[in-house]
Amino acid sequence: MNISITRIIDVSVDILNKDGISSLTMRKIADRLQIAAASLYFHVKDKREIYGLIIEYICSAILNQITLQDTLEKICFIIRKEYKAVGDSPQLFAVSPPITESRIILINMIFDKLRELGVSDEHLAVSGNLLHNYILSFVTNEKIWENYTEEDSDIPFEVGISDINKQFKFGLQVIFKGLEVLR
Amino acid sequence: MNISITRIIDVSVDILNKDGISSLTMRKIADRLQIAAASLYFHVKDKREIYGLIIEYICSAILNQITLQDTLEKICFIIRKEYKAVGDSPQLFAVSPPITESRIILINMIFDKLRELGVSDEHLAVSGNLLHNYILSFVTNEKIWENYTEEDSDIPFEVGISDINKQFKFGLQVIFKGLEVLR
DNA sequence: ACCTGAACACCGTTCAAGT
DNA sequence: ACCTGAACACCGTTCAAGT
Numbered sequence: 001m002n003i004s005i006t007r008i009i010d011v012s013v014d015i016l017n018k019d020g021i022s023s024l025t026m027r028k029i030a031d032r033l034q035i036a037a038a039s040l041y042f043h044v045k046d047k048r049e050i051y052g053l054i055i056e057y058i059c060s061a062i063l064n065q066i067t068l069q070d071t072l073e074k075i076c077f078i079i080r081k082e083y084k085a086v087g088d089s090p091q092l093f094a095v096s097p098p099i100t101e102s103r104i105i106l107i108n109m110i111f112d113k114l115r116e117l118g119v120s121d122e123h124l125a126v127s128g129n130l131l132h133n134y135i136l137s138f139v140t141n142e143k144i145w146e147n148y149t150e151e152d153s154d155i156p157f158e159v160g161i162s163d164i165n166k167q168f169k170f171g172l173q174v175i176f177k178g179l180e181v182l183r
Numbered sequence: 184m185n186i187s188i189t190r191i192i193d194v195s196v197d198i199l200n201k202d203g204i205s206s207l208t209m210r211k212i213a214d215r216l217q218i219a220a221a222s223l224y225f226h227v228k229d230k231r232e233i234y235g236l237i238i239e240y241i242c243s244a245i246l247n248q249i250t251l252q253d254t255l256e257k258i259c260f261i262i263r264k265e266y267k268a269v270g271d272s273p274q275l276f277a278v279s280p281p282i283t284e285s286r287i288i289l290i291n292m293i294f295d296k297l298r299e300l301g302v303s304d305e306h307l308a309v310s311g312n313l314l315h316n317y318i319l320s321f322v323t324n325e326k327i328w329e330n331y332t333e334e335d336s337d338i339p340f341e342v343g344i345s346d347i348n349k350q351f352k353f354g355l356q357v358i359f360k361g362l363e364v365l366r
Numbered sequence: 367a368c369c370t371g372a373a374c375a376c377c378g379t380t381c382a383a384g385t
Numbered sequence: 386a387c388c389t390g391a392a393c394a395c396c397g398t399t400c401a402a403g404t
Contacts, residue, residue, distance in 0.1 A: 210395085
Protein backbone atom coordinates (compact mmCIF):
# COMPACT_ATOMS: atom_id res chain seq x y z
CA MET A 1 0.00 0.00 0.00
CA ASN A 2 1.53 3.30 -1.02
CA ILE A 3 2.14 6.03 1.52
CA SER A 4 -0.07 9.10 1.63
CA ILE A 5 -0.64 11.97 4.02
CA THR A 6 -3.96 10.39 4.93
CA ARG A 7 -2.27 7.15 5.94
CA ILE A 8 0.30 9.02 8.00
CA ILE A 9 -2.52 10.74 9.87
CA ASP A 10 -4.37 7.45 10.31
CA VAL A 11 -1.52 5.56 11.92
CA SER A 12 -0.56 8.61 14.00
CA VAL A 13 -4.05 8.92 15.46
CA ASP A 14 -4.01 5.19 16.12
CA ILE A 15 -0.72 5.41 18.00
CA LEU A 16 -2.02 8.41 19.92
CA ASN A 17 -5.13 6.53 20.99
CA LYS A 18 -3.30 3.37 21.94
CA ASP A 19 -0.11 4.67 23.55
CA GLY A 20 -0.29 8.46 23.87
CA ILE A 21 1.80 11.34 22.64
CA SER A 22 5.09 10.14 24.13
CA SER A 23 4.90 7.09 21.86
CA LEU A 24 4.22 9.10 18.74
CA THR A 25 7.74 8.96 17.30
CA MET A 26 8.91 9.14 13.72
CA ARG A 27 10.31 5.65 14.04
CA LYS A 28 7.03 4.16 15.27
CA ILE A 29 4.96 5.92 12.63
CA ALA A 30 7.34 4.62 9.97
CA ASP A 31 7.18 1.10 11.44
CA ARG A 32 3.41 1.01 11.10
CA LEU A 33 3.69 2.19 7.51
CA GLN A 34 6.36 -0.45 6.90
CA ILE A 35 8.91 2.05 5.70
CA ALA A 36 12.17 3.33 7.18
CA ALA A 37 12.03 6.32 9.48
CA ALA A 38 14.07 8.32 7.01
CA SER A 39 11.47 7.77 4.28
CA LEU A 40 8.94 9.73 6.31
CA TYR A 41 10.92 12.86 5.49
CA PHE A 42 10.04 12.48 1.87
CA HIS A 43 6.35 13.00 2.70
CA VAL A 44 6.64 15.43 5.55
CA LYS A 45 8.99 18.25 6.53
CA ASP A 46 9.39 17.33 10.18
CA LYS A 47 7.52 16.04 13.20
CA ARG A 48 5.80 19.35 13.82
CA GLU A 49 4.15 19.03 10.45
CA ILE A 50 2.63 15.72 11.54
CA TYR A 51 1.27 17.41 14.66
CA GLY A 52 -0.27 20.05 12.41
CA LEU A 53 -1.82 17.40 10.17
CA ILE A 54 -3.49 15.70 13.11
CA ILE A 55 -4.89 18.97 14.39
CA GLU A 56 -6.16 19.76 10.93
CA TYR A 57 -7.80 16.35 10.85
CA ILE A 58 -9.55 17.03 14.16
CA CYS A 59 -10.67 20.52 13.19
CA SER A 60 -12.13 19.46 9.87
CA ALA A 61 -13.98 16.62 11.60
CA ILE A 62 -15.51 19.29 13.83
CA LEU A 63 -16.33 21.59 10.93
CA ASN A 64 -18.13 18.75 9.16
CA GLN A 65 -20.54 18.47 12.07
CA ILE A 66 -21.50 22.07 12.67
CA THR A 67 -23.54 24.62 10.79
CA LEU A 68 -23.92 28.36 11.21
CA GLN A 69 -27.29 27.82 12.84
CA ASP A 70 -25.90 25.76 15.74
CA THR A 71 -25.78 27.37 19.15
CA LEU A 72 -22.36 28.09 20.60
CA GLU A 73 -23.10 25.57 23.31
CA LYS A 74 -23.78 22.83 20.78
CA ILE A 75 -20.57 23.69 18.94
CA CYS A 76 -18.62 23.43 22.18
CA PHE A 77 -20.07 20.00 22.88
CA ILE A 78 -19.01 18.83 19.42
CA ILE A 79 -15.51 20.24 19.88
CA ARG A 80 -15.23 18.41 23.17
CA LYS A 81 -16.37 15.16 21.58
CA GLU A 82 -13.79 15.36 18.79
CA TYR A 83 -11.00 16.40 21.14
CA LYS A 84 -11.81 13.34 23.21
CA ALA A 85 -11.65 11.17 20.09
CA VAL A 86 -7.90 11.47 19.66
CA GLY A 87 -5.54 10.73 22.53
CA ASP A 88 -3.58 13.58 24.10
CA SER A 89 -5.10 16.11 21.69
CA PRO A 90 -4.83 18.93 24.26
CA GLN A 91 -1.07 18.52 24.32
CA LEU A 92 -1.03 18.60 20.54
CA PHE A 93 -2.86 21.92 20.54
CA ALA A 94 -0.55 23.32 23.18
CA VAL A 95 2.47 22.59 21.04
CA SER A 96 1.45 23.67 17.54
CA PRO A 97 0.61 27.20 16.41
CA PRO A 98 -2.97 27.96 15.27
CA ILE A 99 -2.12 28.43 11.60
CA THR A 100 -3.77 25.45 9.88
CA GLU A 101 -6.70 26.05 7.55
CA SER A 102 -9.60 24.34 9.31
CA ARG A 103 -8.46 25.58 12.66
CA ILE A 104 -8.59 29.18 11.48
CA ILE A 105 -12.07 28.65 10.01
CA LEU A 106 -13.19 27.14 13.31
CA ILE A 107 -11.74 30.01 15.29
CA ASN A 108 -13.55 32.52 13.09
CA MET A 109 -16.84 30.65 13.47
CA ILE A 110 -16.49 30.85 17.23
CA PHE A 111 -15.65 34.53 16.97
CA ASP A 112 -18.85 35.09 14.97
CA LYS A 113 -20.86 33.27 17.62
CA LEU A 114 -19.26 35.35 20.35
CA ARG A 115 -20.12 38.52 18.46
CA GLU A 116 -23.74 37.38 18.35
CA LEU A 117 -23.52 37.04 22.11
CA GLY A 118 -22.56 40.69 22.28
CA VAL A 119 -18.80 40.43 22.76
CA SER A 120 -16.97 43.47 21.41
CA ASP A 121 -14.12 43.13 18.90
CA GLU A 122 -11.69 44.25 21.56
CA HIS A 123 -12.55 41.28 23.76
CA LEU A 124 -12.95 38.68 21.01
CA ALA A 125 -9.48 37.16 21.36
CA VAL A 126 -9.49 36.86 25.16
CA SER A 127 -13.00 35.47 25.13
CA GLY A 128 -12.28 32.96 22.39
CA ASN A 129 -9.20 31.78 24.19
CA LEU A 130 -11.02 31.58 27.49
CA LEU A 131 -13.66 29.39 25.90
CA HIS A 132 -11.33 27.20 23.87
CA ASN A 133 -9.01 26.65 26.74
CA TYR A 134 -11.84 25.70 29.00
CA ILE A 135 -12.77 22.93 26.58
CA LEU A 136 -9.18 21.74 26.25
CA SER A 137 -8.61 21.62 29.99
CA PHE A 138 -11.95 19.94 30.56
CA VAL A 139 -11.06 17.17 28.13
CA THR A 140 -7.67 16.74 29.81
CA ASN A 141 -9.27 16.39 33.23
CA GLU A 142 -11.98 14.15 31.90
CA LYS A 143 -9.39 11.71 30.58
CA ILE A 144 -7.40 11.68 33.81
CA TRP A 145 -10.71 11.03 35.55
CA GLU A 146 -11.55 8.09 33.29
CA ASN A 147 -8.14 6.50 33.85
CA TYR A 148 -8.53 6.73 37.59
CA THR A 149 -11.92 5.07 37.64
CA GLU A 150 -10.69 2.37 35.28
CA GLU A 151 -7.54 1.50 37.21
CA ASP A 152 -8.86 1.38 40.74
CA SER A 153 -12.56 0.79 40.36
CA ASP A 154 -13.29 0.92 44.09
CA ILE A 155 -12.94 4.69 44.33
CA PRO A 156 -14.89 6.45 47.11
CA PHE A 157 -17.02 8.52 44.73
CA GLU A 158 -19.18 7.62 41.79
CA VAL A 159 -19.51 9.84 38.75
CA GLY A 160 -21.91 9.24 35.89
CA ILE A 161 -21.59 10.49 32.35
CA SER A 162 -24.62 12.74 32.78
CA ASP A 163 -22.90 14.39 35.74
CA ILE A 164 -19.81 15.06 33.66
CA ASN A 165 -21.93 16.55 30.90
CA LYS A 166 -23.65 18.73 33.47
CA GLN A 167 -20.29 19.85 34.83
CA PHE A 168 -19.09 20.70 31.35
CA LYS A 169 -22.27 22.63 30.66
CA PHE A 170 -21.92 24.55 33.90
CA GLY A 171 -18.53 25.90 32.91
CA LEU A 172 -19.82 26.91 29.51
CA GLN A 173 -22.74 28.69 31.11
CA VAL A 174 -20.43 30.56 33.46
CA ILE A 175 -18.50 31.88 30.49
CA PHE A 176 -21.58 32.72 28.43
CA LYS A 177 -23.36 34.45 31.32
CA GLY A 178 -20.24 36.37 32.25
CA LEU A 179 -19.81 37.56 28.69
CA GLU A 180 -23.45 38.61 28.53
CA VAL A 181 -23.30 40.58 31.75
CA LEU A 182 -20.10 42.38 30.79
CA ARG A 183 -21.37 43.16 27.30
CA MET B 184 29.89 24.10 46.14
CA ASN B 185 27.91 21.08 47.28
CA ILE B 186 24.75 20.04 45.52
CA SER B 187 21.37 20.67 47.11
CA ILE B 188 17.77 20.53 46.00
CA THR B 189 17.73 24.33 46.10
CA ARG B 190 20.65 24.53 43.69
CA ILE B 191 19.01 22.05 41.35
CA ILE B 192 15.89 24.23 41.28
CA ASP B 193 17.99 27.36 40.77
CA VAL B 194 19.85 26.14 37.71
CA SER B 195 16.69 24.54 36.32
CA VAL B 196 14.75 27.80 36.50
CA ASP B 197 17.70 29.55 34.92
CA ILE B 198 17.79 27.10 32.01
CA LEU B 199 14.02 27.43 31.64
CA ASN B 200 14.24 31.21 31.45
CA LYS B 201 17.17 31.25 29.05
CA ASP B 202 16.40 28.35 26.70
CA GLY B 203 12.95 26.95 27.49
CA ILE B 204 11.63 23.58 28.52
CA SER B 205 13.10 21.65 25.58
CA SER B 206 16.57 22.55 26.83
CA LEU B 207 15.88 21.44 30.36
CA THR B 208 17.67 18.10 30.20
CA MET B 209 19.29 16.06 32.92
CA ARG B 210 22.62 16.45 31.17
CA LYS B 211 22.38 20.25 31.02
CA ILE B 212 21.27 20.57 34.61
CA ALA B 213 24.21 18.39 35.64
CA ASP B 214 26.60 20.45 33.49
CA ARG B 215 25.66 23.63 35.27
CA LEU B 216 26.16 21.96 38.62
CA GLN B 217 29.50 20.62 37.39
CA ILE B 218 28.63 17.02 38.11
CA ALA B 219 27.95 14.05 35.85
CA ALA B 220 24.39 13.48 34.67
CA ALA B 221 24.30 10.19 36.53
CA SER B 222 25.04 11.96 39.82
CA LEU B 223 21.77 13.83 39.57
CA TYR B 224 20.01 10.56 40.34
CA PHE B 225 21.51 10.53 43.75
CA HIS B 226 19.59 13.71 44.64
CA VAL B 227 16.45 13.15 42.65
CA LYS B 228 14.36 10.15 41.59
CA ASP B 229 13.80 11.17 37.98
CA LYS B 230 13.13 14.13 35.73
CA ARG B 231 9.49 14.35 36.74
CA GLU B 232 10.61 15.02 40.28
CA ILE B 233 12.55 18.05 39.06
CA TYR B 234 9.42 19.32 37.32
CA GLY B 235 7.57 18.91 40.58
CA LEU B 236 10.25 20.79 42.49
CA ILE B 237 10.02 23.75 40.12
CA ILE B 238 6.24 23.87 40.42
CA GLU B 239 6.57 23.70 44.18
CA TYR B 240 9.03 26.59 44.00
CA ILE B 241 6.57 28.67 41.97
CA CYS B 242 3.60 27.86 44.18
CA SER B 243 5.39 28.69 47.40
CA ALA B 244 6.56 31.98 45.88
CA ILE B 245 2.89 32.74 45.25
CA LEU B 246 1.82 31.67 48.72
CA ASN B 247 4.42 33.99 50.23
CA GLN B 248 2.74 36.97 48.59
CA ILE B 249 -0.90 36.38 49.39
CA THR B 250 -2.98 36.53 52.52
CA LEU B 251 -6.49 35.35 53.29
CA GLN B 252 -7.75 38.92 53.06
CA ASP B 253 -6.70 39.39 49.43
CA THR B 254 -9.42 39.48 46.81
CA LEU B 255 -9.54 36.60 44.35
CA GLU B 256 -8.67 39.04 41.59
CA LYS B 257 -5.53 40.15 43.36
CA ILE B 258 -4.51 36.53 43.94
CA CYS B 259 -4.98 35.81 40.22
CA PHE B 260 -2.75 38.73 39.30
CA ILE B 261 -0.03 37.43 41.60
CA ILE B 262 -0.34 33.91 40.19
CA ARG B 263 0.00 35.34 36.69
CA LYS B 264 3.08 37.30 37.71
CA GLU B 265 4.82 34.27 39.17
CA TYR B 266 3.87 32.02 36.26
CA LYS B 267 5.41 34.59 33.96
CA ALA B 268 8.57 34.59 36.06
CA VAL B 269 9.65 31.09 35.02
CA GLY B 270 9.88 30.15 31.35
CA ASP B 271 7.40 27.63 29.96
CA SER B 272 5.75 27.21 33.35
CA PRO B 273 2.36 26.45 31.73
CA GLN B 274 3.86 23.37 30.06
CA LEU B 275 5.32 22.32 33.38
CA PHE B 276 1.90 22.46 34.97
CA ALA B 277 0.34 20.55 32.09
CA VAL B 278 2.78 17.70 32.59
CA SER B 279 2.93 17.20 36.34
CA PRO B 280 0.09 16.10 38.59
CA PRO B 281 -1.23 18.55 41.24
CA ILE B 282 0.09 16.66 44.23
CA THR B 283 2.82 18.90 45.61
CA GLU B 284 2.33 20.56 48.98
CA SER B 285 2.20 24.26 48.17
CA ARG B 286 0.14 23.61 45.08
CA ILE B 287 -2.53 21.86 47.13
CA ILE B 288 -2.57 24.69 49.67
CA LEU B 289 -2.93 27.19 46.83
CA ILE B 290 -5.76 25.21 45.25
CA ASN B 291 -7.59 25.11 48.56
CA MET B 292 -7.14 28.85 49.06
CA ILE B 293 -8.72 29.44 45.68
CA PHE B 294 -11.53 27.05 46.54
CA ASP B 295 -12.19 29.05 49.71
CA LYS B 296 -12.33 32.27 47.72
CA LEU B 297 -14.71 30.69 45.22
CA ARG B 298 -16.96 29.56 48.07
CA GLU B 299 -17.05 33.14 49.31
CA LEU B 300 -18.21 34.09 45.83
CA GLY B 301 -21.13 31.73 46.27
CA VAL B 302 -19.91 28.72 44.27
CA SER B 303 -21.41 25.46 45.52
CA ASP B 304 -19.23 22.50 46.48
CA GLU B 305 -20.50 20.62 43.46
CA HIS B 306 -19.08 23.23 41.11
CA LEU B 307 -15.89 23.98 42.99
CA ALA B 308 -13.62 21.74 40.90
CA VAL B 309 -14.88 22.88 37.49
CA SER B 310 -14.78 26.51 38.56
CA GLY B 311 -11.30 26.25 40.02
CA ASN B 312 -10.03 24.58 36.88
CA LEU B 313 -11.74 27.13 34.68
CA LEU B 314 -10.06 29.92 36.56
CA HIS B 315 -6.63 28.33 36.84
CA ASN B 316 -6.59 27.33 33.23
CA TYR B 317 -7.55 30.78 32.13
CA ILE B 318 -4.50 32.15 33.90
CA LEU B 319 -2.21 29.48 32.45
CA SER B 320 -3.43 30.04 28.90
CA PHE B 321 -3.26 33.79 29.29
CA VAL B 322 0.37 33.59 30.35
CA THR B 323 1.14 31.30 27.41
CA ASN B 324 -0.43 33.72 24.96
CA GLU B 325 1.17 36.69 26.62
CA LYS B 326 4.62 35.17 26.09
CA ILE B 327 3.97 34.31 22.45
CA TRP B 328 2.79 37.89 22.09
CA GLU B 329 5.96 39.30 23.62
CA ASN B 330 8.16 37.22 21.34
CA TYR B 331 6.32 38.42 18.27
CA THR B 332 6.66 42.09 19.16
CA GLU B 333 10.32 41.60 19.97
CA GLU B 334 11.26 39.77 16.79
CA ASP B 335 9.51 41.87 14.18
CA SER B 336 9.00 45.21 15.85
CA ASP B 337 7.13 46.76 12.91
CA ILE B 338 3.92 44.87 13.61
CA PRO B 339 0.65 46.49 12.42
CA PHE B 340 -0.81 46.82 15.90
CA GLU B 341 0.50 48.32 19.08
CA VAL B 342 -0.25 46.83 22.48
CA GLY B 343 0.69 48.41 25.77
CA ILE B 344 1.13 46.68 29.09
CA SER B 345 -1.90 48.42 30.53
CA ASP B 346 -3.98 47.01 27.68
CA ILE B 347 -2.75 43.49 28.44
CA ASN B 348 -3.59 43.98 32.10
CA LYS B 349 -7.04 45.17 31.12
CA GLN B 350 -7.50 42.14 28.87
CA PHE B 351 -6.46 39.83 31.68
CA LYS B 352 -8.84 41.54 34.05
CA PHE B 353 -11.68 41.27 31.55
CA GLY B 354 -11.37 37.48 31.42
CA LEU B 355 -11.29 37.29 35.21
CA GLN B 356 -14.38 39.43 35.44
CA VAL B 357 -16.20 37.25 32.94
CA ILE B 358 -15.55 34.22 35.12
CA PHE B 359 -16.42 35.98 38.38
CA LYS B 360 -19.62 37.51 37.00
CA GLY B 361 -20.66 34.23 35.45
CA LEU B 362 -20.14 32.41 38.71
CA GLU B 363 -22.12 35.06 40.59
CA VAL B 364 -25.06 34.92 38.21
CA LEU B 365 -25.22 31.11 38.26
CA ARG B 366 -24.86 30.97 42.02
C1' DA C 367 27.53 9.40 51.41
C1' DC C 368 28.44 11.00 47.07
C1' DC C 369 30.21 10.74 42.46
C1' DT C 370 31.75 8.60 37.91
C1' DG C 371 32.30 6.44 33.03
C1' DA C 372 30.31 3.51 30.27
C1' DA C 373 26.55 1.57 28.53
C1' DC C 374 21.49 0.77 27.09
C1' DA C 375 17.62 1.81 24.63
C1' DC C 376 15.84 5.29 22.78
C1' DC C 377 14.98 10.17 20.07
C1' DG C 378 14.67 13.61 15.39
C1' DT C 379 17.01 14.45 11.39
C1' DT C 380 20.39 14.25 7.38
C1' DC C 381 22.49 12.38 3.51
C1' DA C 382 24.85 9.67 0.14
C1' DA C 383 23.41 5.88 -2.21
C1' DG C 384 20.20 2.91 -4.30
C1' DT C 385 15.84 1.64 -7.53
C1' DA D 386 9.79 9.83 -7.57
C1' DC D 387 10.44 7.19 -3.69
C1' DC D 388 13.06 4.58 -0.41
C1' DT D 389 17.21 2.96 2.41
C1' DG D 390 21.20 2.12 5.88
C1' DA D 391 24.21 4.39 8.35
C1' DA D 392 25.40 8.04 10.85
C1' DC D 393 25.11 12.37 13.94
C1' DA D 394 23.99 14.61 17.92
C1' DC D 395 21.18 14.16 21.16
C1' DC D 396 17.78 12.08 25.15
C1' DG D 397 16.59 9.61 30.31
C1' DT D 398 18.19 6.15 33.13
C1' DT D 399 21.02 2.27 35.23
C1' DC D 400 24.84 0.24 37.29
C1' DA D 401 29.23 -1.50 38.60
C1' DA D 402 32.99 0.74 40.26
C1' DG D 403 35.44 4.29 42.59
C1' DT D 404 36.45 7.73 46.83
